Amino acid sequence: MADVDITYDAVANAAYIHLTRAGEHPQSARVYPCDPIEVNGMINLDFDAGGVLIGIEVLDARSKLPRHVLDAARRLDTGDV
Template identity: 65%
Template sequence: MADLRITYDQKANAAYVYLTDPQAHPRVAHMYPCDPVRVGGMINLDFDENGCLIGIEVLAASSKLPQYMLDAAERIDVEDA
């Protein structure tokens, strides 16, 4: 199984799941917002210019993702000491 890079901002309660090579920096060309009523929150799917899914943004992440995943995610809300 491939390793996924996941970032989490606890203050914003937002996570991002990267579905690309960690060394790649693809550009988001199109974002598809999932219906918040149907999924019970806000989830956005990001696609590149070729139509490939490159990432998933999850708002209200603590209610949508397993806690172990958030615990293992790279924290982006922690300021450098």
């Protein structure tokens, strides 16, 4: 099973799911915003220059992600990076 690096900022209420190897955070070349009315939230898909999905940003994360995912995430708002 692949490791997934998740960061969370409670102040911004935003989470980021890194889909790259540990320690690698390549620059996003293209962002595909998903703003589905049905789920009342904003999710951004980040792609690298080759078109590979490298990360998922979830805004309003407390209402979109399970509590255990946010509890396990590295916290950006507390310096737990």
